[in-house]
Amino acid sequence: MEQILFAILAAVALVSGLATIAWRSPLRSAFSLIICLFALAGIFVTLLAHFLAAMQLLVYAGAIMVLFVFVIMLLDLSERGRELQVSMLPVLGVLAVLAVAGKFAKTVISSHGLLADVPPAVPDTFGTIPGVAELLLGQFLLPFELVSLLLLVAVVGAVVVARRRFWREGK
Amino acid sequence: MTTPLSWYLLLSFALFSIGLLGLVIRRNLVVMLMAMELMLNGSNLALVAYSRFRGDEAGQVMAFFVMALAAAEAAIGLALVLAIYRHFKTLDVDRVNRLNG
Numbered sequence: 001m002e003q004i005l006f007a008i009l010a011a012v013a014l015v016s017g018l019a020t021i022a023w024r025s026p027l028r029s030a031f032s033l034i035i036c037l038f039a040l041a042g043i044f045v046t047l048l049a050h051f052l053a054a055m056q057l058l059v060y061a062g063a064i065m066v067l068f069v070f071v072i073m074l075l076d077l078s079e080r081g082r083e084l085q086v087s088m089l090p091v092l093g094v095l096a097v098l099a100v101a102g103k104f105a106k107t108v109i110s111s112h113g114l115l116a117d118v119p120p121a122v123p124d125t126f127g128t129i130p131g132v133a134e135l136l137l138g139q140f141l142l143p144f145e146l147v148s149l150l151l152l153v154a155v156v157g158a159v160v161v162a163r164r165r166f167w168r169e170g171k
Numbered sequence: 172m173t174t175p176l177s178w179y180l181l182l183s184f185a186l187f188s189i190g191l192l193g194l195v196i197r198r199n200l201v202v203m204l205m206a207m208e209l210m211l212n213g214s215n216l217a218l219v220a221y222s223r224f225r226g227d228e229a230g231q232v233m234a235f236f237v238m239a240l241a242a243a244e245a246a247i248g249l250a251l252v253l254a255i256y257r258h259f260k261t262l263d264v265d266r267v268n269r270l271n272g
Contacts, residue, residue: 006174021193047223071249093195097188104184117175120226147239154243158250
């Protein structure tokens, strides 16, 4: 049962992931990516990461993808991007993927037997808000605070870079 | 009948590879950013899968940090996209090749 669910979600994620980089129109790419993120949220639930699945839907499929769709609509790219813009580097792309594949195979083979194929029994709070919050606000409190600083810097930076006057003054 | 760890790792690797391929072969800046999001999601899946099979929630906390990082990256990246589009009137990275605007 769990394997069937995983197979369905994985197939959806792979197909929509491929569609993301294959569509001509960036808007269609964005919507394919949203489907992929939804499927991944489902896979997170099968891994008992309930809090992360909710965050995936709220932050990724919600906030980040709305930003993408907003920018695409603002620039009206759906009309201009008619022709598929592909570079002359597919060979390089395939080589890069093969390099990652080799590294992946090496990792999986060398880690074989280190972890059991049957997941260990975990307490009921595993992956829920109390379970994750205990680590997030305990052991990882400093990184957590630094992330909020990072987001503040990113927001200020985004406003500065996207401002019209910034580029005029540079000239 | 639980799903073995290697299946999750395989899916994570496949998503990462699709994102890498898209990043290299596509020339549209927005699509390249989306391919990067795909790569981040692939690595996130590996983190969460290892977290489950080790019975340790720290992996989920790391995935949470990656998500916050992706939000910051998308905000800065899309601001740059807006600025580049305004300046060059195109998002084809092959045509954005002048350092001195």
